[in-house]
Amino acid sequence: MATIEVKDLYFGYKDEKVIDGVSFEIEKGNLVSLIGPNGSGKSTMIKLLNNLYTPWEGKIFVEGKEINSFRKKELARKIALVPQNSSINYDFTVEEIVRMGRYPHKKRFQREDEEDHEIVEKAMKDTNTYELRDKAVTEISGGELQRVIIAKALAQKPSIILLDEPTSHLDLNHQIEILNLLRKLNKEKNTTIIVAIHDINLATMYSDEIFMxxxxKIVDRGSPEKVITKRNIEFVYNLPVAVHRNKYTNSLSITPLNV
Ligand SMILES: Nc1ncnc2c1ncn2[C@@H]1O[C@H](COP(=O)(O)OP(=O)(O)OP(=O)(O)O)[C@@H](O)[C@H]1O
Ligand SMILES: [Mg+2]
Incomplete structure (x- = not known):
């Protein structure tokens, strides 16, 4: 059984269609990248997969069950979302935000225990935010906040993590660190990872599958080798490119040609 199954999905805001007849399955433990130009529907798709919108038509199944039949906390134990632009206006500390990741696992008024404590601490250490734990989230940088939101998602211990451009505010070192962490979770815990990402060269390095x-619409999907072709990139981005193999990583790379 696929961990996520989407059937004939249509959705739009007001009367503008944004998701136009999309169907796909994602196997458990896959690391899938969503790529595509600005406005192609990546963030909308990610939000639909977290049940934040009601589709116009079509269905989404999570582990075989229709997504809208889950209770909120039940779905949050399965899926964590790292949105494209998180802003938090209240001056919670970093640690308080990460601890919120444990809520779906607690009954009302149930206290945190030693296990929660350890999970929160590990999530902060894994994302390099432990040193920031007593700072107010209103007083940290954009990239630091992005890592805190990822830490919260890790503390949620979901079987699926959806991330919307998780590396967009990160410096090169932290981009690689976060992607390595996601791949480690993916390999060691079999966590399914779905990530919207603009950087095609990073997508080819880390993904089992790429949805373009x-x-x-999904115009192509499959292995990086299948999807990242000169023809596909030029068609979708309207940009002449060369596609070549990176001799250091052995993954495919693209270079824009009209520079
Ligand atoms: N809340 C909204 N209300 C109305 N229209 C929206 C809303 N969010 C997105 N849209 C529109 O839906 C389309 C798809 O947007 P979406 O955010 O899914 O694209 P995206 O692929 O994530 O783009 P980007 O790469 O810029 O993040 C765009 O045309 C956008 O203007
Ligand atoms: Mg987006």
């Missing part, structure tokens, strides 16, 4: 979106 354009105009709310």
């Amino acid at each position: 979106l354009s105009g709310g």
